[in-house]
Amino acid sequence: MSDDQSAVIESLRKRLAEVEDTIRAIREGEVDALVVGQPESKQVFSIGGDPESYRQFMEAMEPAAAALDDKRRVVFANSKLAGLFGLELNQVRGRAIADLLHGFNGSKLVHLIEAVDDPDAAAEMQINQADGPHYFSTSAKRLQLGTTNGFAITFSDITEKKRAEAAQENERLARAVIASANEAVMVVDLDGVITHANAAAQSIHEKEVIGLSFASEFPLVFPDATGLMQSGDLVQMAADGNSIQGIEALFPNAPRVKDYLVSAAPLRVANDAIVGSVVTMVDLSQRKAAEKQQLLLMRELDHRVKNTLALVLSISSRSASGEETLEGFQKSFTGRIQALAATHTLLADNSWKDLSLKDIVAAEVAPYIGEATDRVEFAGLNISVLPRAAVAFGLVIHELVTNAVKYGALSVPKGRVRVIEDASLDSSQPLGITWEESGGPPVREPTRKGFGRTVIARSLQYTPEGGATIEFAPEGVVARIRVPREDIQEA
């Protein structure tokens, strides 16, 4: 064989090996394009279709998208995907997708691709962009690329949707807060028209207030502003950026409550622009009623203290003139002050409203009879009297008790006292109470008319019909007490 023949054979062997290698590569999917045609008009033919159409389709897609090969490298991607990572298209081509998505997002995507056959698999990712964090809903699907089993992945920007959802949630919360507030809350726009009103606000007006002018529907009167300020001025001041806090106002047209504590504040939105004002009205009726009650009580207390001091002074001077020794004065004065204190205690326990005559008598006699309650008998007396009559009645009973203890029925063990309500009198006359002693030593009218008798006679004489008389009958003292009808508390 000549050298030429050997060279030809060697060349043919090489070409055969190349053809065999080509067929192997095609069979094993290592090539995905072939050069076909005549030497002068060659063309490239892509096996499994030209991926260019995929690329063009992907570029036109709304989400950021990429086609990955079986090694999860980017075969092609659209500009949006490159932009997602702040890169150019040619910078992402051929790169492993996990390298583009660092860390946590990278592993999320790997999991998503691994679960590619699970139709429910989805992942949400947060990727930081120049204008802040963006949220993406990510999906992975199988994609046949020529001879390659690849994947298509998409990133849909759901940031706006998320923000809208968050804003909606905030809005819902804000509405719930306003709706749940006990205070009346209204939003008034820059034209002075009410745009929102919660249930509490609606309840203070007879009409549906939304859409109406605040100034004309709520013509508030501000007593402390001397007529200078009106409702319209209130919302205007708030709309101008001023906050008005807690001024008292009267709402003369309100169906129920009339006194309010009113506040107004500018309503600022996201860019700090004022779009109206928020007006709150707090029901002051209870506070006002409490204030009135307090004022009344303070006046009453003042009155009572003055009366009591006058009474104490009078008791003091009259006790002094009626007693001959300092010891005698001390005893009678202390007794009378204690009687006064006993009635005061009862009244205080009953909030200075009224007292039953029976309770007053029981309190006055208790220090003297102790356990022997059967020595004083009551008939009737379940009648309540006002404080003025209670104090006077208490003093009268005190004098009668001390007199009985010193000289009368209660000075001996067998003596008894009956306190009887006179039921025969009609309601046009003062209420009659009789103090009747029995079983005591024989009674003689005292030679000297002491202060005790003055107290008995005059204590209830603050009206012409009130008063008391005392008779020193030999078998026992009898006192007839007249309680003014006007001080009897109707049951």
Place this chain on the structure above:
Amino acid sequence: MPEHKSTSTRKLTLYVAGETPRSLSAVANLERIVGEHFPGQYEIEVVDLKKNPKLAREHDIIAIPTLVRELPVPLRKIIGDLSNEEKVLVSLRLEAEK
């Protein structure tokens, strides 16, 4: 010594067809293998036959991707996406290095 030869005596041409998956795979594999085993020793040219099919004639290319070791001679062809690293190394190592 062979390893001190200038890079101009070692030349590789990779024929690809645009951005088909195997073409991209071949580019990535070649960059990796050369980078790891022959850093700075080969001059590499990538020819896109999609853009200019006539260039297939020079090395009589049929299947894409195909890598051609032009220099040093003898010329060698490796057909496929170069995912078989051992096979690539055998073809790229010079006789003296084997």
